[in-house]
Amino acid sequence: MSPTSSSSPTSPLSSTSSLQFADRLASANHVLSTEAAALAAVTHLYATHSVARAGFNAAVSAIVRNCGEKGKLVIIGVGKSGIIARKLVATFSSLGICAIFLHPTDALHGDLGYIQPRDTLLVITYSGKTPELLLLQDHLPSGLPTILLTAHTRPSDCAFIRARPTTILLPTPIPTPEKKSFGVSAPTTSTTTALAVGDALAVTAAHELHSAPGAPGLATVFARNHPGGAIGAALQSSAPPAPILRDLLALSFAELPLLEPCAGSQGALTGADALRAGFDAANTADAASAGSGWLRLCDGSVLPPSRIRALRNDQLLVPIGQVPGLVVARDEMLGIAADTQVRVAKDLVRSAHAHVPEGAAYLQVEDAIIALLDETGQIVGALEASQVLSQ
Structure with missing residues (x-):
């Protein structure tokens, strides 16, 4: 068969009259x-x-x-x-x-x-x-x-x-x-x-x-x-990306106001000093951290805002180390990766609290303190569990 006589594909209209179309x-x-x-x-x-x-x-x-x-x-x-x-x-x-x-x-x-x-x-x-x-x-x-x-x-x-x-x-x-x-x-x-x-x-x-x-x-x-x-x-x-713990931070761990000079003694500081440093902006040198409520000590311990606010009048002149539960040491915090999704972190907090031993510094899950960790295990921020659970 010659090329000129070969059949070609039929177009959609080739078998339909214009009137029918x-x-x-x-x-x-x-x-x-x-x-x-x-x-x-x-x-x-x-x-x-x-x-x-x-x-x-x-x-x-x-x-x-x-x-x-x-x-x-x-x-x-x-x-x-x-x-x-x-x-x-x-x-x-x-x-x-x-x-x-x-x-x-x-x-x-x-x-x-x-x-x-x-x-x-x-x-x-x-x-x-x-x-x-x-x-x-x-x-x-x-x-x-x-x-x-x-x-x-x-x-x-x-x-x-x-x-x-x-x-x-x-x-x-x-x-x-x-x-x-x-x-x-x-x-x-x-x-x-x-x-x-x-x-x-x-x-x-x-x-x-x-x-x-x-x-x-x-x-x-x-x-x-x-x-x-x-x-x-x-x-x-x-959809917007799911929020992570890092998104909830107002300040990084390094930005938290330092309650004492590194050469100072924890025993010399009282509940009144903590209350003033945590919530009095006039006594905070760094404007970015003014009034945040969080305080940290040189050894990596923290004083959470809710615990400072809970100080009684009879504890204001007591050294901070002698106020039960006021200072939270690093090993008392719940470590969670900073990039963990908030919804996942909620489950982790509740699960960890179910295994808290008697006599722990906190009895209610909302009172737990979360240490946000980077890839190397260093603390990059701190949150109260109530902040996470309320999201």
């Missing part, structure tokens, strides 16, 4: 624009419609109130609505809201046991009269908050709500029936709007739940729940 793209654009119009309509609905707005507010309140600690969200659906329900379970779970999927038929054959008194129910049915859901309805606990994602915008029009009047209505209507839009009643636009409103509910409730005082924040919760895949890799690469 245009028809395919026109069909795709029609579907996309129809679904986009449905999302625009449901967005406008939740911006203006009193029933939709009140329902969304009530739904968020129910989830935040019941799913914070002991309760969970039970999402129920069948058919394509069941597929949307499973997707929403994944979304709520990744955002730190415990959620499970319940098939209505399986529920009637024993799975009703998954539903507990603190749970919230989220039911998905476009028609509002799916037979399996109406059959299940009589067996659902009457006192549980129930949210319904459905095409209806008025509670009185929905069979499910008529049978369960306390149900919270979340409307997910579409402007044009799918049969009219596409020539077939395949769940397309209807499932898109249901999924979008469900996503809005998940993100809004999760933000509120994890922004409460003392909560870790939604971004932290999501990163913890999604360590794998490209999302997990991106979160890990953008």
Whole structure:
């Protein structure tokens, strides 16, 4: 076969007429624009419609109130609505809201046991009269908050709500029936709007739940729940490095104020001298270490701030060496590498304290003194255990 007669790879358009190509793209654009119009309509609905707005507010309140600690969200659906329900379970779970999927038929054959008194129910049915859901309805606990994602915008029009009047209505209507839009009643636009409103509910409730005082924040919760895949890799690469013990130091060990001249005697210094040197900036020559509370002695011992502050009036004139526990010798400190992550150091402190012998200088784990060590074993800083445990 000559080079000129050899076959060449077929291009994507070589077997498709230009008319067929245009028809395919026109069909795709029609579907996309129809679904986009449905999302625009449901967005406008939740911006203006009193029933939709009140329902969304009530739904968020129910989830935040019941799913914070002991309760969970039970999402129920069948058919394509069941597929949307499973997707929403994944979304709520990744955002730190415990959620499970319940098939209505399986529920009637024993799975009703998954539903507990603190749970919230989220039911998905476009028609509002799916037979399996109406059959299940009589067996659902009457006192549980129930949210319904459905095409209806008025509670009185929905069979499910008529049978369960306390149900919270979340409307997910579409402007044009799918049969009219596409020539077939395949769940397309209807499932898109249901999924979008469900996503809005998940993100809004999760933000509120994890922004409460003392909560870790939604971004932290999501990163913890999604360590794998490209999302997990991106979160890990953008996350700040874990704090280490060295980060907690205000002063290095060499910068801690020296309580006595190296030629002096520890016995001549009193509790009052320690209190004045540790917390009186006017008596500290180095401005960088003024008022830090930490003091060190020439032999490497330290006087921690909390122990200086705990001095009683009757100890102020007592030599520091005679005040029980005030001076912490090097061999009484817990040595940990300065580059140890704080979360790891917490475990080390608690573990070491579990083996503290009777008569030790400290009895409470918070009272331990940590010596931060470099690669050669030299002390580069000192911390009170309470500083580490409080992180």
